[in-house]
Amino acid sequence: MENSSSSSIVSTESEKNSVLNLKETELRLGLPGSDFLEKKAGTGISLFGKDLKDEGNNGFSQIPLKNLVSGAKRVFSDAIDGSGKWGFSMKGGSEVDLGNGGSENNNTLQSCLAGPSGKEIGNPNPAKPVEDKKNENNSTAPASKAQVVGWPPIRSFRKNTLATNLSKNNVVEGKSGLGCVYVKVSMDGAPYLRKIDLKTYCSYAELSSALEKMFSCFTIGQYAPHGLPGQEHLRENCLKDLLHGSEYVLTYEDKDSDWMLVGDVPWEMFTDSCKRLRIMKGSDATGLAPRAMQKCKSQS
């Protein structure tokens, strides 16, 4: 365990680029809010010595190193003394080593996150993170904020009730940010379903691409150690092929509890009436299309 950190420090530079690229291509299911944290990364590691002193621009008095070790409760000094067993870079257990180790870890952490390493402490400008989020999430209408998952902390039942209230009362004309609409997405053959917020997408294309990412993990054969016995395993095909080919179709259950093919009605109408989604096998979906078109015609 002690060796792994030193080897990662040594190969940091060479790893850095590959790690950065890896990050670009990895399937990140994190939503806008989790990206925000990366911009603050770099402050999180070191508690001692140089890093604390560097963060001198926040206007608060520095906590002297001595107090930290002796005045703070025992555990920290115990951790240092028991250094051989704890942490990545504990060499001798002195505070200086810890400080060094800390900043080295700082670097590897930063390379992993590939974000700017600005140390933003006590940032008096709260608008910045929100603006960053907005820029990333192009689909948000300018009037409403980019939505972070689970924030503000409101339960689904209340959120759904709110969304219904706002749409009924037509509070703001043309406003698309009616909160979140979480729908469950199931896929035939997958052992559990997912939940997505339809309001974070602007079009069928976005939705389809997000679902591809979300469910492609089922096709990569990750099941082996954790999968439930007896479950169908999906073949290792790219889900995109599955969706665009004849294997799987995307269907949804609407307000009247009818199952329809996704894509037939205008996007707004779809998000208003969709209760849940199901990625079903193409063979099970025959006969859906004609009914969906008929229904659409009769409603319009």
Next chain:
Amino acid sequence: MAYSFPEEVLEYVFAFLSSDKDRNAVSLVCKSWYEIERWCRRRIFIGNCYAVSPQIVIRRFPEVSAVKIKGKPHFADFNLVPEGWGAYLYPWISAMARSYPWLEEIKLKRMVVTDESLELISKSFKNFKVLVLSSCEGFTTDGLASIAANCRNLRELDLKESEVEDLSGHWLSHFPDNFTSLVSLNMSCLGSEVSFSALERLVSRCPNLKTLRLNRAVPVEKLPSLLRRAPQLVEFGTGAYSAEIRTDIFSNLVEAFSGCKHLKSLSGFWDVVPAYLPAMYNVCSRITSLNLSYATVQSPDLVELISQCPNLKCLWVLDYIEDAGLKALSSYCKDLQELRVFPSDPYGAEPNVSLTEQGLVTVSAGCPKLQSVLYFCRQMSNAALIAIARNRPNLIRFRLCIIEPQAPDYLTLEPLDTGFGAIVEHCKQLRRLSLSGLLTDRVFEYIGTHAEKLEMLSIAFAGDSDLGLHYVLSGCESLRKLEIRDCPFGDKALLANAAKLETMRSLWMSSCSVSYGACKLLGQKMPRLNVEVIDERGPPDSRPETCPVEKLYVYRTVAGPRVDKPDFVWTMDEDAALRLS
């Protein structure tokens, strides 16, 4: 012990101990007390379903009649725990069906409950009386039909905000005609319409019905019929409280409400037409609890209603009440103990109502018994928080949600450290705290130092470094649950305070800076903790060890790593560390 009381006497004495803490203390006195106590404990509370196994529970407590189990971590309420994470009820029911045939009560929170489980409950426990499903999911109305049809002695069915797949309202009609034992029914989370005549007949034949919370689908015109059949009701939840304005509907409502001399609690009020609110004025003087948190009514109408409720102890309301309404509340309702103000438009860019920190300050000044607060607002200041702290040192729960993450003191643009610091310093009995706004490590220093009774702490978008987390974990002697999201807390504080985690129920950290390596180390060193890495990007060992995990859930357990994990959860333990490194 040669001189001890006979077992029967001790058992008789122990029967007076209702708190788990007392019973746990008693069971530690000596072996014979342990034995006596375990045979006579009837009520069990399991705060984390994975901290223990059904087998262990049943082995220790062979004669249990009431179980309360909690499953998913609290942040699951806000969609931070992916679907399929766990908390399945079925293994518990299947074990208890064999061992506790006389089980009477099951209360669950955040568990996945299937129709199969519900059917098994309804058929296995002959004297089953109480089913409370709070924020649960995974079942349909068919499962409810099994309960209705088979539980002959059912007293309580409470679906508190569960996510039920609503196939139809037909389940209610499954209560047999000779079923008369119902005391409490809460179906407010359901969407479908139930057969109204079935509901009427059910209410008529259950003379002990004290709580009836209807769902939105029951229209206001139908309420009088129900209220007339149940004048003994203590708690009542309306359905949609709107109709075209008609004097006959109104007068029927007035008359029906007047007949209910014991009503203490009102809720429901979806789609409210304000003109119908006065129909309730006759009962308002006895009302102690009012849930208007779905009522989209403006402040003047709210004030009218509240001014009739001098005995109000608990108010849940939307921010339509505004500062003006809260001022009225503080002058009319001197008995107020709990206030929750929810946002009517949380995702809007601009405030839609005139509700600020001032409203809360006013209530804190005017309501001497106020102890529990949940408040959503868009601006806050240190001055306001300090005022609240000084006004109300008797606060027990303080949950503040400033809607914009990292919003500073709007007057000084400083962090809100000193404000929250004042809260923990003055409110010495504080057990639950939720922070928001711009906060540095300083606030955690205050919390760690002063919040001695704090049991649950929720942190979001706060802090600067590991120091913040270290302050909390090395202080806060009573801390049981810590949940953190989007904070720059990493490995050092976590590892340095690993022992603390065994004294807590659980720790949740998501979108923080805890590396995979640190999680492995923690799991390796602390065998009595389950260190769960939840990461939907694929196996953590496909990334560098220093890469932070998406989500981390750490909890103490005597049951070892769980066996029902989905493929996006990894338990860090000795074996795993060796396998994966």
